[in-house]
Every structure is written in structure tokens, then in C-alpha cells.
Amino acid sequence: MATATATAAIVALLLGLSGWRGAARDILPPGPVDAAVGKNVTLATLLQNPEYSFIIWNFNDGREQTHVATAGRAGIRVNEPYAGRASVDATSGALRLSALTTDDSGDFSVSVVSADGETEIAEIQLRVLEPVSGVLVSADAAEAVEHNSTLVLTCAANGSFLRFTWLNETRPVVASDSERLSVEESEASSRLTIAGVLRTDLARPIFCSAANQLETEKSAPFTLPVHYGPDEVTVTASDPSRFVRADSDFNLTCATRSSPAAAFTWYQNETLMDSAGPVLPLEAVRRRPLWREMSRYTCRAANAETERVVASPAVSFAVVDGPEAATVNGESAVELRDAVTLRCTAASVPPANFTWKFNGTLTDVKTPTYAIAEAVYKNTGAYTCQARNVVTGKNVSSTHNLSVKEEGALDEGLSDGAIAGIIIGILAALGVAIGVVVYCRQKVPVESPY
Structure with missing residues (x-):
């Protein structure tokens, strides 16, 4: 009997090693089964109190197949390579492995040999995972x-x-x-x-x-x-007005998104200014020629890493200042019916508004020029021009005196030099005449009356 049992085990082992497959039922659950290096794993079966002569476990690493263990009536036998690490549950046929290594990764097959020699075989994959x-x-x-x-x-x-x-x-x-x-x-x-x-x-x-x-x-x-960047470049004025007081703390600020931060330069009417940085102070504007005039200011942002340069839209403003001292130019004296033109000037940004007073009384003239088509005596008097800057609120004035005289009163006589020349000429002629008379008297004999 023992010999027959040993023979059956050898036959079943050979069948398992040869990879023979018989009619199969569900012996093993679906795989794969995952386990960690150094840990234990149990390859359970779906068998419930099976009747068998042998349950044989084999391992295939993709290169060769190795016998692991066999459970039979004589007990459980573990092959040498798995000694101390493998065991089979005699009731369910489950295989237990301990101290797992990555070499245990592969396909494990179980062969169930019945008493009449019929064999059922199933496989399951074991993956022994190294920790992450x-x-x-x-x-x-x-x-x-x-x-x-x-x-x-x-x-x-x-x-x-x-x-x-x-x-x-x-x-x-x-x-x-x-x-x-x-x-x-x-x-x-x-x-x-x-x-x-x-x-x-x-x-x-x-x-x-x-x-x-x-x-x-x-x-x-x-x-x-x-x-990245510079992206769109914007310029913001501290005061949105187009007119800026010369004594204010006005400035322009340039901004954009850029990495690394952009470098900024400023331009007045497309001419590079000597000011750099995101803020253009009014002080830098006042260092420019013609700083009072209305000008276009732009900012350019440059990124050295992206090699991009982007310009902002232009912002226009000529700095408010003045008016400076007023001056009236024109005739001081005219004759009746002469035309008179008085002109008032005063440096101012924005341009000044003008008003005129005549002998202290406000007139209707509101232009820099005060014109009289034909002068009359009553036009004689003091003409005062007042220049006002509506932004700065500053006023300056200048007074000019005009005298209207009768016709011919202003005819120009001989100049002092001409008069002196005439006198000298007359004296010279007189001297010559006297000399001639004296000479003649000396040359012509005079008859004696006696």
C-alpha cells in the first residue's frame, strides 16, 4: 500500500512538473497576489475539505519549474530549497511562504490528484514587492x-x-x-x-x-x-490732469508682470531720458529742455532673460508754471487819429488769460493785444495788463502809459548832430567870407579923396 502511495505521488509530481493540465474547476482565486519583501504570504485555495491523494505545489520563475511541497496521506514534504520557509495546510491545500524575497516572484501552480489518479491543476501569480x-x-x-x-x-x-x-x-x-x-x-x-x-x-x-x-x-x-514677460505695460499718473503744477509731487508709475522683474526706461517724445526705474518723478521731467511744453511720456520694460522689450501707451501732460513777469510793448506817445497797438506778454503754462484796465477801470478787452483804430485825446492814460494762470491761480500785471498829442506835435526836427553840423558849416562859411574881404582890401589901391 505504501508503495502504491509513493508511486502515485511520483506520478502526480511528474505530471505537475510537466505542466499537464486536466479538466479544471475553480481551485485558486484570481491573481495576482502581492506581498512585501521579508513578509509572509498564504496562497489560499478554493477547496473545502477536498478528498485527494496528493496536493502538489510547484513554482515557475519563467526559466524553470521547481517543486515546492507535497501534501499526502503520509504527511507534508517540503523540497530542500523551501525548507523552513514553506508549509501546506493539509485541510485546504493552501501554501504558506515566509521570509519572502524578490526571487519568489513568479507563477505558483497547484496539482490536486484524486484517489483514482485524476489531476486538476491551477496557477496563480505571486508578486513580491520591494517597498517604495x-x-x-x-x-x-x-x-x-x-x-x-x-x-x-x-x-x-x-x-x-x-x-x-x-x-x-x-x-x-x-x-x-x-x-x-x-x-x-x-x-x-x-x-x-x-x-x-x-x-x-x-x-x-x-x-x-x-x-x-x-x-x-x-x-x-x-x-x-x-x-516670462514683460506683459502689457501700463503707466499711471499720480494726478490724472493734463496740467501739472511745477511745485507739486507729481510722478508717473510704470508697471508690468515680469519674471525676473523688468528694468524700466523713460522716454519724452521718443527721446531717452536720464531717469530709470518704475517711477518717473517730476524733478526728472524738469531737467529736460522745454519741460513746460505738452509732451508724450512712455515707459519701456525690458526682461534680460526673455530678451523682450515692451513699451507702454503714451501719457501726455507740459508742466503748469507761471505766469512769469508781464510786459507791455507799444507806443508811448501818438498823434490824433494814429493807430495804437499794445501787446502784453507773460510766460505761462497753460497760456495765461488776459484782462486790461484803463486808468484803473476794467475794460472788455480779454486778449493779449489792446488795439485802438484812431487815437483821440481821451485815450491818454495808464493801460494795465493782467495775466492769470487759471491752474496755478497766479496773477501778474504791467502798466503802460500812453499820451495822445495834436497832429504834427511829434514831427521829428533836426537831430542835435545835424544842428551842430549846420552851425559849424555856417561858421566856416562866415570865416571864409571875412577872409576874402580882408584880402581884397589889401590888394586894391584906394584913391585919396584929396
């Missing part, structure tokens, strides 16, 4: 330029049967979200390629998660600078 560790994200560049750079991020980790997930802070990065994104997977790493990098791609930390069936580990946050 050392999850690290690296990049192929230290920085990127928006729209210009293509960036490759690599996530590497230790462990078995790893799956990788990329996270933009907490949101999963899915390659199908954009034509710019692609992911390549390998057994121990994952590569995320970002073409035409945008600032939003790395605005938040990037994480990589590596996992297998047993555990998950997350990388440290990964950040990388993305240089």
Missing part, C-alpha cells in the same frame, strides 16, 4: 523661458511594480489635458515632457507619487523658475 523609497523629481534644465523652452522632468524611485502619478500641487497632471504634455513610463521611472512651457505649468510645486499594491510615497516639492 527614494522618490525624486529632477529636470534637464535649471530654468525655463515661457513659450521658448521645452522641459523634461524625471521621477525616479526604488521599488517593485511601480506606478507613477504627476501632480501640480494637488491636481493630477494628465498628458491628455494638453498637446504640450506627454508622459513616458518605464519600470523604475516616469518622464514628463512640457513643450512650450507656460508660467502656469510651474506656478505651483510639482510632485511625483510612486506606488505599488502595498504602499505609496510622494516626492519632495519640485520648483523651477520660469522666466
Whole structure:
């Protein structure tokens, strides 16, 4: 009897080693079964109090098949390579393995041999997993330029049967979200390629998660600078008025989004100014020639990393000042019916408003010129011009005196020089005449009356 039993066991073993398959029922649950290195695992069966002559477990690592253990009426026998690590439950036929190593990963088959020699065989995969560790994200560049750079991020980790997930802070990065994104997977790493990098791609930390069936580990946050901009450049005035008081603290401020921060330069009517930085103070404007005049001011923002330069829209304003001292130019004296034109000037920005007074009485004239078509005696008097800057509120005035005289009163006589010349000429002629007379008297004999 013992000989027959041993013979049956050998036959069943040979059948199992040969990979023979008989009509099968559900002997094992679906796999794979995952377990950690150094831990224990039980490969359970679906058998309930089976009647069998032998239950035989074999292992195939993809290269060769090895006998693990056999359970029979004579007891349980464990093959030498698994001695001390393997056991079979005689009731259910389950195989228990301890102190697992990665070499235990493979296909385990169980052969159930009935008393009449019929054999049923089933397989299940065991995956012995190394723990996940050392999850690290690296990049192929230290920085990127928006729209210009293509960036490759690599996530590497230790462990078995790893799956990788990329996270933009907490949101999963899915390659199908954009034509710019692609992911390549390998057994121990994952590569995320970002073409035409945008600032939003790395605005938040990037994480990589590596996992297998047993555990998950997350990388440290990964950040990388993305240089961008300047974006649209704006200029804001501290006072929106087109007229700025010369003694105010007025300034223009230039702003834009840029990484790194943009460098700013200022232009007056397209001419570079000697002022740099985001703020243009009025003091810098007053150093310019013709600073009082209405001018166009623009700001240009430059990013040395992206090599982009963007100009702002122009802001126009000629600094309010004056009026300076007023001056009236015109005739001081005229004759009756002469035309008179008095002109008042006063440097002012914006241009001054003018009013005229005659002998202290306000007139209706509100232009820089006071005109009289034909002068009469009553036009004689004091003409006062007042210049007012409505923005600064400053007033200046100047008075001019006009005298109206009768016709011919202003005819110009001979000048002093001409008069002196005439007198000298007369005296010279007189001298010549006297000399001639004296000479003649000396030459002509005079008859004696006697």
C-alpha cells in the first residue's frame, strides 16, 4: 500500500512538473497576489475539505519549474530549497511562504490528484514587492523661458511594480489635458515632457507619487523658475490732469508682470531720458529742455532673460508754471487819429488769460493785444495788463502809459548832430567870407579923396 502511495505521488509530481493540465474547476482565486519583501504570504485555495491523494505545489520563475511541497496521506514534504520557509495546510491545500524575497516572484501552480489518479491543476501569480523609497523629481534644465523652452522632468524611485502619478500641487497632471504634455513610463521611472512651457505649468510645486499594491510615497516639492514677460505695460499718473503744477509731487508709475522683474526706461517724445526705474518723478521731467511744453511720456520694460522689450501707451501732460513777469510793448506817445497797438506778454503754462484796465477801470478787452483804430485825446492814460494762470491761480500785471498829442506835435526836427553840423558849416562859411574881404582890401589901391 505504501508503495502504491509513493508511486502515485511520483506520478502526480511528474505530471505537475510537466505542466499537464486536466479538466479544471475553480481551485485558486484570481491573481495576482502581492506581498512585501521579508513578509509572509498564504496562497489560499478554493477547496473545502477536498478528498485527494496528493496536493502538489510547484513554482515557475519563467526559466524553470521547481517543486515546492507535497501534501499526502503520509504527511507534508517540503523540497530542500523551501525548507523552513514553506508549509501546506493539509485541510485546504493552501501554501504558506515566509521570509519572502524578490526571487519568489513568479507563477505558483497547484496539482490536486484524486484517489483514482485524476489531476486538476491551477496557477496563480505571486508578486513580491520591494517597498517604495527614494522618490525624486529632477529636470534637464535649471530654468525655463515661457513659450521658448521645452522641459523634461524625471521621477525616479526604488521599488517593485511601480506606478507613477504627476501632480501640480494637488491636481493630477494628465498628458491628455494638453498637446504640450506627454508622459513616458518605464519600470523604475516616469518622464514628463512640457513643450512650450507656460508660467502656469510651474506656478505651483510639482510632485511625483510612486506606488505599488502595498504602499505609496510622494516626492519632495519640485520648483523651477520660469522666466516670462514683460506683459502689457501700463503707466499711471499720480494726478490724472493734463496740467501739472511745477511745485507739486507729481510722478508717473510704470508697471508690468515680469519674471525676473523688468528694468524700466523713460522716454519724452521718443527721446531717452536720464531717469530709470518704475517711477518717473517730476524733478526728472524738469531737467529736460522745454519741460513746460505738452509732451508724450512712455515707459519701456525690458526682461534680460526673455530678451523682450515692451513699451507702454503714451501719457501726455507740459508742466503748469507761471505766469512769469508781464510786459507791455507799444507806443508811448501818438498823434490824433494814429493807430495804437499794445501787446502784453507773460510766460505761462497753460497760456495765461488776459484782462486790461484803463486808468484803473476794467475794460472788455480779454486778449493779449489792446488795439485802438484812431487815437483821440481821451485815450491818454495808464493801460494795465493782467495775466492769470487759471491752474496755478497766479496773477501778474504791467502798466503802460500812453499820451495822445495834436497832429504834427511829434514831427521829428533836426537831430542835435545835424544842428551842430549846420552851425559849424555856417561858421566856416562866415570865416571864409571875412577872409576874402580882408584880402581884397589889401590888394586894391584906394584913391585919396584929396
